Amino acid sequence: MGRQPCCDKVGLKKGPWTAExxxxxxxxxxxxxxxxxxxxxxxxxxxxxxxxxxLRWTNYLRPDVKRGLLSDYEEKMVIDLHAQLGNxxxxxxxxxxxxxxxxxxxxxxxxxxxxxxxxxxxxxTHKPLPPPAADQPPQEPPAVQEPSPAPAADxxxxxxxxxxxxxxxxxAEPKPTSLESTINxxxxxxxxxxxxxxxxxxxxxxxxDEIPVIQPHEILxxxxxxxxxPSSSSSSSSSSSSYSSNVLEELQFSPSFEDxxxxxxxxxxxxxxxxxxxxxxxxxxxxxxxxxxxxVIEPPLLQYPLMVSDEECWRF
DNA sequence: AAGGTGCCCAACCGCGGAGCA
DNA sequence: ATGCTCCGCGGTTGGGCACCT
Numbered sequence: 001m002g003r004q005p006c007c008d009k010v011g012l013k014k015g016p017w018t019a020e021x022x023x024x025x026x027x028x029x030x031x032x033x034x035x036x037x038x039x040x041x042x043x044x045x046x047x048x049x050x051x052x053x054x055l056r057w058t059n060y061l062r063p064d065v066k067r068g069l070l071s072d073y074e075e076k077m078v079i080d081l082h083a084q085l086g087n088x089x090x091x092x093x094x095x096x097x098x099x100x101x102x103x104x105x106x107x108x109x110x111x112x113x114x115x116x117x118x119x120x121x122x123x124x125t126h127k128p129l130p131p132p133a134a135d136q137p138p139q140e141p142p143a144v145q146e147p148s149p150a151p152a153a154d155x156x157x158x159x160x161x162x163x164x165x166x167x168x169x170x171x172a173e174p175k176p177t178s179l180e181s182t183i184n185x186x187x188x189x190x191x192x193x194x195x196x197x198x199x200x201x202x203x204x205x206x207x208x209d210e211i212p213v214i215q216p217h218e219i220l221x222x223x224x225x226x227x228x229x230p231s232s233s234s235s236s237s238s239s240s241s242s243y244s245s246n247v248l249e250e251l252q253f254s255p256s257f258e259d260x261x262x263x264x265x266x267x268x269x270x271x272x273x274x275x276x277x278x279x280x281x282x283x284x285x286x287x288x289x290x291x292x293x294x295x296v297i298e299p300p301l302l303q304y305p306l307m308v309s310d311e312e313c314w315r316f
Numbered sequence: 317a318a319g320g321t322g323c324c325c326a327a328c329c330g331c332g333g334a335g336c337a
Numbered sequence: 338a339t340g341c342t343c344c345g346c347g348g349t350t351g352g353g354c355a356c357c358t
Contacts, residue, residue: 014327015327015328051329052328054345058345059326087347101346106325109324
């Protein structure tokens with residue numbers, strides 16, 4: 001028997017969201033919280049299906065969504081995590097605060113895959129690519145199952161290549177972090193190496209099982225717009241979406257929205273800085289100078305001056 | 317300047333799992 | 338145990354943009 005569609009598609013709108021729709025959705029969720037997505041569009045007055053609303057919220061409108069290119073550090077984490085977890089984008093995303101599975105998936109498919117191939121690494125298996133045969137044109141590696149999670153036998157090979165994070169599911173014994181060697185081995189000598197090494201030192205026992213999965217109430221929030229926060233250090237949007245990158249700026253929120261943010265952020269906090277969630281962004285991944293030649297400081301991922309908001313801040 | 321091509325990424329689709337009656 | 342609903346995930350698509358000719 002066929003599965004029922006998630007919603008009655010007749011008369012429902014598809015495609016890009018408009019500012020008006022975003023506004024309705026945000027206002028509704030801030031007022032009522034995230035409940036029963038199926039009911040959201042009806043209650044919010046949207047001609048969308050619940051799935052579409054959920055996707056829009058989780059991938060774009062959520063206040064904690066960090067936008068823009070992944071930093072070098074984040075990229076390395078994604079590679080390590082992918083070697084460990086395979087295409088489990090949501091799991092990977094849960095280790096990268098503010099990043100969504102969709103964003104990581106896209107970044108993997110458009111950037112990291114290419115980068116790894118360039119380095120002679122098969123992005124699917126994380127093993128070295130076989131050298132292209134002289135009489136054969138370069139081609140995609142044979143369809144190989146994603147390493148979901150990589151078989152133990154492959155683990156060593158993979159570690160040889162990119163030094164994946166050691167699995168510690170059943171191990172209490174701390175192992176030296178692979179991240180450090182990953183960074184050391186990285187052929188891309190990057191400018192923020194010092195920062196990364198600091199991070200490595202901080203996270204000497206780094207292992208994905210030990211990274212707390214970010215829960216909604218633990219979301220990163222810059223705590224002071226006047227301090228050197230990610231938002232203040234980032235000066236340009238790297239989003240390609242002309243509307244969406246400044247969606248929250250362009251929206252005129254209802255009083256409930258403004259109240260909400262001033263309440264949870266404090267009167268002098270992020271609210272004024274809400275001129276686009278993209279302000280939370282890290283910049284170009286290989287440089288601390290963005291495309292407009294405005295120097296920005298890329299904050300190390302784990303050194304965000306973050307405020308872990310409590311339940312009060314996220315009482316959905 | 318105009319048309320072609322490739323890339324990027326927001327959004328959609330369909331499936332699987334969890335929870336419930 | 339079974340069937341249903343809902344949510345979340347991963348794969349895929351296609352519109353828009355940038356770059357090239």
